[in-house]
Structure formats: structure tokens, C-alpha cells
Amino acid sequence: MxxxxxxxxxxxxxxxxxxxxxxxxxxxxxxxxxxxxxxxxxxxxxxTRKPTGKVQTVDLVADEAQWGIVPPYQTAVWAYNGTVPGPVLRVKLGDTLKVRLTNRLEQATTMHWHGVRVPNAMDGVPGVTQPPIQPGDSFTYEFTPKDAGTFWFHPHLNSPEQIERGLYGVLIVEDPKEPKYSQDLVWVLDDWLLEKGAEIYPEFVTRHDLAHDGRWGNLSTVNGRFRPSIPVKAGERIRIRVVNAANGRVFAPALAGLAPKVIAVDGMLTAAPFPLQSFYLAPGNRLDLDVVIPKNAQGQVLAVTDVFDGDPAVLAFLDVAPEAAVKTPGFEPPKASHxxxxxxxxxxxxxxxxxxxxxxxxxxxxxxxxxxxxxxxxxxxxxxxxxxxxxxxxxxxxxxxxxxxxxxxxxxxxxxxxxxxxxxxxxxxxxxxxxxxxxxxxxxxxxxxxxxxxxxxxxxxxxxxxxxxx
Incomplete structure (x- = not known):
């Protein structure tokens, strides 16, 4: 801590x-x-946003699962459709999203669409916008997102335990007018308090957590994995959508040897891109980065680190393929129209x-x-x-x-x-x-x-x- x-x-x-x-x-x-x-x-x-008439229907199930945070160990988690994070949902701007959430946990839950301007009844806050979804019950969320961008979803009931155990996912609302990148990646940052061979520490909302900046773990992950290797190619131009899903930890992401530009914050495009320099990504925040892999980086391994505490802590690795560089897409990064x-x-x-x-x-x-x-x-x-x-x-x-x-x-x-x-x-x-x-x-x-x-x-x-x- x-x-x-x-x-x-x-x-x-x-x-x-x-x-x-x-x-x-x-x-x-x-x-x-x-x-x-x-x-x-x-x-x-x-x-407002005029619906296109297209409806995308998704079934999500909140249930217990096993997940390999630190191989070869398996960790007992709670997950949407068995994965941490849950499935990445992608819809086009103007399309309607219809999500049926079934609760197979032994406690009630809800789903909040963080950052999405939904109708008030779809906001997922028990006691404010909807009753809790009881064990064995289902609830259908239906809305047409008004904004393109990177958003995420998570419970708004007993959140310190339900999110810490792995219940969260990402919603991407795509604007067809924005340029196409070589890759469009989602990185969900989280940290975990693990013990006894990768078991989640079972005490939540402790006096220690409350007297400090919440629950900070002893291991950080990208997309539910400890220090994953992410394949890329030299010359690629990549959009990286970074989400902080941690209970309390603040991240300051850094990409060694690269010059990332921030093109969106909390889902919304910036008025103009700016360099990623010591941006404090608090729980709930998102960043969209425009990153070019250098053409002379074939075969290199580039570190993705967290520098919030000053000393770089490795989060992941970019594993650059050894083959010849690909052509880098040349376009102006997207920005807010006003x-x-x-x-x-x-x-x-x-x-x-x-x-x-x-x-x-x-x-x-x-x-x-x-x-x-x-x-x-x-x-x-x-x-x-x-x-x-x-x-x-x-x-x-x-x-x-x-x-x-x-x-x-x-x-x-x-x-x-x-x-x-x-x-x-x-x-x-x-x-x-x-x-x-x-x-x-x-x-x-x-x-x-x-x-x-x-x-x-x-x-x-x-x-x-x-x-x-x-």
C-alpha cells in the first residue's frame, strides 16, 4: 500500500x-x-442520437469461474461468460444494444454502464434506478449509446467484492467515420490481492482499506493476465484503449521506446492529441492511445510499465515480430469536432x-x-x-x-x-x-x-x- x-x-x-x-x-x-x-x-x-434501427443482442451470465491470472495457477473468480475481463462488446454508433444479464451468483448484482449516457432507468444503481437482480433472476438493459468511445461495465452492488473478483467488461462504441488502425486493442488494467498460490484475499472493505486509498493489490494485470506478451509488427499503427478497473490503484502507464499520443479520455475524443506524459489513470478512467511501432523494432520486446510510484513496474510486453516492417497507415488522428x-x-x-x-x-x-x-x-x-x-x-x-x-x-x-x-x-x-x-x-x-x-x-x-x- x-x-x-x-x-x-x-x-x-x-x-x-x-x-x-x-x-x-x-x-x-x-x-x-x-x-x-x-x-x-x-x-x-x-x-440525442437517432437510432439506426439495428439491434445487437447479447447474453451475459455472472457466475463463478476459474481463471489463470498467474500460470500455472488457476484462481477462483467471478466472471461474465467465464472470462476476465468479460467479452468486449462492440457496437456501431447509432445501433441499439440489448444485454440480458443473468445472475448465477449467490448474491444480488446489477450492471452499471460506466461513462455511457444511457436512459436513467438503465444506469444500474440499486435503490436509485433499479432494484437489485437477485440470484437466479435476469434483467435486460437496452439503450442506444449517444457517443462513440471506450466505456466499460461493472456491478454497482457490493462492488468492492464483485469487481475485485473479476466482474467487469468493456463496451466499444465505434464511429465508422474514424480512421482504421492496424490493430484496435483493449487493455484492461487491474490489480489483485492474492495469497496462498493465487487465491483472492477474501476480506473486503477492511479498516486498512478504508483508512488508505482503498484496496491495493500485490499483483497487476492486463486483461486478467500477469505480464502478458502482446504480439505486434514493426510499422503498425495501433489504437490502444486502456481502462483502469482496479478497486483503488492509480496507474500511470508508460510505453518504453514509443511516443504514444492520447486521442481520447474517458471515451471522448480530445480537441487535439497530446503526448502521454505522467497521466494518472484513476479507477474508472480510460485513455485511447495512438501508437506507432518503430519500423526498426523487428524482434524487440518493448515494456509497458506503470510509473505511478516512480519506479517502473512491468505490466506487459509488446513482442515485435521479426519479419519486415509493414506500411504505417498515414492519417490524421481523430479529434473532437468541437x-x-x-x-x-x-x-x-x-x-x-x-x-x-x-x-x-x-x-x-x-x-x-x-x-x-x-x-x-x-x-x-x-x-x-x-x-x-x-x-x-x-x-x-x-x-x-x-x-x-x-x-x-x-x-x-x-x-x-x-x-x-x-x-x-x-x-x-x-x-x-x-x-x-x-x-x-x-x-x-x-x-x-x-x-x-x-x-x-x-x-x-x-x-x-x-x-x-x-
């Missing part, structure tokens, strides 16, 4: 410079600051300040709170649909908190009152000890949405609230 670290504004979030939209005609300029911010947002992402400047956003009034803290007591001995309250019965804020809102998260604790807002994307505006220069949307933002962040958003999806820490132990012990968009 790492000790708590003070993450500065420079260290927490990558500073990116970008160009704002063209200046508006003064004769048509909105009269108020709010109107100007909403006008700048227009076209940032769609309110991204708001919002240079005046910090002048907007604050809609709500969420206070993140902990107190003694509760069922686990330590209760993590939002605004001094615990659990999703806490309706922390009501936001107006289609109007600009500025929110602040103030962390009064000495621990990390990746805050995840369901149903909405937001832009980071400031860290400790210092302007942030990110050129991308988020659905999860990492907040350091005794740090505050400001975010801006224009809610485009009505309903009652969860807002919580994505360190699963913190959320389970109370760091969970709801926001209503109306």
Missing part, C-alpha cells in the same frame, strides 16, 4: 493547450455569462461545493462522506438541464478520491483555484489530499444520477450521493 501523497495541480492532471472556437459575431453575442458558456458548449456532444473554450467559466457562480471527508463509526468503523452525509439517499444537488453549472469538490482528507459523475461529461476548470488547461471531457477526476477541483458541465441527460468516489471501498462505506438533472 502506498503512503498518502500530496498531488499538486501539475502532478495530478496533465496541462494541455488548445485552441478555442472562432470568435462569435458581437452583434449576436449572448447577453449573459451563462448564455455565452452555453453557446460555446453547443455541439460539444449531442443531446470543444468549448470556457475561458470565463470560473467567473460563473458556484452551483454546489461537495465536501469530501471521513468520520469514525458506521458499519465498517470508518464512514466516508459527501457533505457530511453517507449513501445515495443524500440528494446533494439539483442541476438545470441544458444550462451551464460549475461544481467544486473539496477534499478535506489525506487520501485520494477519484470522483465519478454518472450520466454526464464535464470539463476540469481549475485545481486549487489555478486554471486547468485540459482539452478533453471527463466522467472521473482524481482529487489529491486536501485539494479542490472545479468542473464545468452542461447536463444533457435528465434523471437522478449517482455521484461517488470510484475507490470502491470509499463508496461502499458512504462516499456516495445523487444529483438530479431537471
Amino acid at each position: 502506498i503512503e498518502s501523497v500530496k498531488i499538486t495541480a501539475a502532478g495530478l492532471l496533465l496541462a494541455c493547450f488548445f485552441s478555442g472556437p472562432a470568435a462569435a459575431d458581437p452583434a449576436q453575442a449572448p447577453a449573459s455569462l451563462a448564455q455565452r458558456l452555453e453557446q460555446e458548449f453547443k455541439g460539444g456532444y449531442p443531446e 470543444f468549448p473554450a470556457w475561458s470565463e467559466a470560473m467567473k460563473a457562480p458556484l452551483n454546489h461545493e461537495f465536501i469530501l471527508d471521513a468520520e469514525r463509526g458506521g458499519p465498517y468503523g470508518i464512514t466516508w462522506t459527501i457533505d457530511g452525509k453517507a449513501g445515495h439517499d443524500n440528494l446533494a444537488a439539483v442541476l438545470p438541464f441544458g444550462q451551464f453549472s460549475r461544481l467544486r469538490f473539496t477534499n478535506r482528507s489525506g487520501r485520494l478520491h477519484p470522483m465519478h459523475l454518472h450520466g454526464q461529461f464535464f470539463r476540469l476548470l481549475a485545481v486549487d483555484d489555478q486554471p486547468a488547461r485540459e482539452n478533453f471531457w471527463r466522467d472521473t477526476v482524481l482529487i489529491g489530499p486536501e485539494q479542490s477541483v472545479d468542473i464545468g458541465l452542461v447536463p444533457m441527460d435528465k434523471g437522478l444520477w449517482a455521484n461517488h468516489c470510484h475507490i470502491l471501498e470509499h463508496a461502499e462505506s458512504g462516499m456516495m450521493s445523487t444529483i438530479r438533472v431537471e
Whole structure:
């Protein structure tokens, strides 16, 4: 377990410079600051998505399974359709996804579509949007994703155990207009707390986990495997979709000898690609990388590492085939068609300040709170649909908190009152000890949405609230 670290504004979030939209005609300029911010947002992402009429139907079963995390050992896990991660679901933008989830576990479960702007009833939060799926029962999730990108799905009930045991998968929503890469890879990062020959440590939401940054394991994996070898070819241009599915661990992925460019964060394309440099990938976050394998790399083995703790820890290897290099596709990387400047956003009034803290007591001995309250019965804020809102998260604790807002994307505006220069949307933002962040958003999806820490132990012990968009 790492000790708590003070993450500065420079260290927490990558500073990116970008160009704002063209200046508006003064004769048509909105009269108020709010109107100007909403006008700048227009076209940032769609309110609705017209379905194509095509429906993709999938059956998923949550059940016990055996999985070879560390060969030759077999580990007893919980899995979707017997694999960790579960099957990668791919749909075209505009197609409807219909997933029938059958629960064969001995406890209730649900499925949350992390980052996907689904109808509120499909969000998978028990007690907020749906009842739990009891053992032996099924529930069908049906929705048309509004955005292309990299998303993932996981339980939202007893998450510290169910996700730690392997229940998660990835949803890719493909935009046919985006360029085709040599390979389109999915890398799900996770860590595991194993003992006794690769058995999962069976105690969850411990006081140690709660007093620290959640449950950190002693072994990290890519796609459920310890240090896998991933075959590539010299000259290939690869899109790598990286997902952090860990309970609490923060990763800072690095690819030795390569120059990856970040083209999407949390599923949404950036306004312009930027180099991957010490990006802290918190639980729930995703990155899409544009990577070219050097043409002179035939026969080499390139390390994929995690540098969050400073010393590189190997996650996987890129095994470059010895044959001659292939032709590298030459195209401009995809980017967002529009991204708001919002240079005046910090002048907007604050809609709500969420206070993140902990107190003694509760069922686990330590209760993590939002605004001094615990659990999703806490309706922390009501936001107006289609109007600009500025929110602040103030962390009064000495621990990390990746805050995840369901149903909405937001832009980071400031860290400790210092302007942030990110050129991308988020659905999860990492907040350091005794740090505050400001975010801006224009809610485009009505309903009652969860807002919580994505360190699963913190959320389970109370760091969970709801926001209503109306």
C-alpha cells in the first residue's frame, strides 16, 4: 500500500493547450455569462442520437469461474461468460444494444454502464434506478449509446467484492467515420490481492482499506493476465484503449521506446492529441492511445510499465515480430469536432461545493462522506438541464478520491483555484489530499444520477450521493 501523497495541480492532471472556437459575431453575442458558456458548449456532444434501427443482442451470465491470472495457477473468480475481463462488446454508433444479464451468483448484482449516457432507468444503481437482480433472476438493459468511445461495465452492488473478483467488461462504441488502425486493442488494467498460490484475499472493505486509498493489490494485470506478451509488427499503427478497473490503484502507464499520443479520455475524443506524459489513470478512467511501432523494432520486446510510484513496474510486453516492417497507415488522428473554450467559466457562480471527508463509526468503523452525509439517499444537488453549472469538490482528507459523475461529461476548470488547461471531457477526476477541483458541465441527460468516489471501498462505506438533472 502506498503512503498518502500530496498531488499538486501539475502532478495530478496533465496541462494541455488548445485552441478555442472562432470568435462569435458581437452583434449576436449572448447577453449573459451563462448564455455565452452555453453557446460555446453547443455541439460539444449531442443531446440525442437517432437510432439506426439495428439491434445487437447479447447474453451475459455472472457466475463463478476459474481463471489463470498467474500460470500455472488457476484462481477462483467471478466472471461474465467465464472470462476476465468479460467479452468486449462492440457496437456501431447509432445501433441499439440489448444485454440480458443473468445472475448465477449467490448474491444480488446489477450492471452499471460506466461513462455511457444511457436512459436513467438503465444506469444500474440499486435503490436509485433499479432494484437489485437477485440470484437466479435476469434483467435486460437496452439503450442506444449517444457517443462513440471506450466505456466499460461493472456491478454497482457490493462492488468492492464483485469487481475485485473479476466482474467487469468493456463496451466499444465505434464511429465508422474514424480512421482504421492496424490493430484496435483493449487493455484492461487491474490489480489483485492474492495469497496462498493465487487465491483472492477474501476480506473486503477492511479498516486498512478504508483508512488508505482503498484496496491495493500485490499483483497487476492486463486483461486478467500477469505480464502478458502482446504480439505486434514493426510499422503498425495501433489504437490502444486502456481502462483502469482496479478497486483503488492509480496507474500511470508508460510505453518504453514509443511516443504514444492520447486521442481520447474517458471515451471522448480530445480537441487535439497530446503526448502521454505522467497521466494518472484513476479507477474508472480510460485513455485511447495512438501508437506507432518503430519500423526498426523487428524482434524487440518493448515494456509497458506503470510509473505511478516512480519506479517502473512491468505490466506487459509488446513482442515485435521479426519479419519486415509493414506500411504505417498515414492519417490524421481523430479529434473532437468541437470543444468549448470556457475561458470565463470560473467567473460563473458556484452551483454546489461537495465536501469530501471521513468520520469514525458506521458499519465498517470508518464512514466516508459527501457533505457530511453517507449513501445515495443524500440528494446533494439539483442541476438545470441544458444550462451551464460549475461544481467544486473539496477534499478535506489525506487520501485520494477519484470522483465519478454518472450520466454526464464535464470539463476540469481549475485545481486549487489555478486554471486547468485540459482539452478533453471527463466522467472521473482524481482529487489529491486536501485539494479542490472545479468542473464545468452542461447536463444533457435528465434523471437522478449517482455521484461517488470510484475507490470502491470509499463508496461502499458512504462516499456516495445523487444529483438530479431537471
